[in-house]
Amino acid sequence: MxxxxxxxxxxxxxxxxxxxxxxxxxxxxxxxxxxxxxxxSEGPEPLSDPAALIEFEGFGARPERVGTEWQLRITLRLRTATTRPLDCQLFLVARGEQAEQKFVGAWPTLTPSGPFSSAGYFRGGSVSSGAPLTLTPSWQKVSGSIPMPNGPTTFHTVTVYVFGNKGEVLLARPFSISH
Structure with missing residues (x-):
């Protein structure tokens, strides 16, 4: 070899x-x-934190008397942090407790097949029953009213939920209500 x-x-x-x-x-x-x-792609600009897509300011919640009924009037301003418009669904969910009794209200009204339980907690599923909203880089005022079955002190917190087209949570922000 x-x-x-x-x-x-x-x-x-x-x-x-x-x-x-x-x-x-x-x-x-x-x-x-x-x-x-x-x-x-044509979708929203990717950000490390999906919640950074939505900016908010000017949250306000006040009880109003409409005839003989009480309502919680909620207002806030929203916008997207991206340069492209963002189609989404909005829910406002109010919760409160009084003497061992729990109250939940929402705008728009919650449906049994919707993404929230009867206690007002997010459980997933289709979010198409929310208020449709197209956010842009300009501030957009949003307002909704939730019936208050036990008078002006029914609710103590309001959570603002914003969902994307695919059902992803873009914003879930609780706010305390002082009476």
Missing amino acids: NWSILRERKRLLSSLGYTALVALVAALGYLTLKIVESPR
Whole structure:
């Protein structure tokens, strides 16, 4: 057996393997560059925190008497932090307790097949029964009224829920109500 021929073949195979490895690294680098430079999709601009898509200010909740009934009038302003419009669904859910009795109210009215339990907690499912809203970078005023079955002190907190088109939670922000 000729050892010199075996050494030459080993060198040749080592050179070919090294060349293949360099070519593979170059190809992966090229593909990574193409992906990074490709235009983004038409959806919302990706943010590390989905809740950062929605900005809010000016939350207010006050009891109002309408005829003989009481309602909780809720107002706030919302906008998107992206440059593109954002279609979403909005729910306002109020909760309160009085002498071992719990009260829940919502705007729009909760449905049995909706995304909230009868206790007003999010359980998932279709969010299409919410108030449709298209948010833009400009502030948009939102208002809703929730009946207060036990007078002006029925509720103690209101949670603002904003859902995306695919049912993802974009904002779930509780607010305390002082009477």
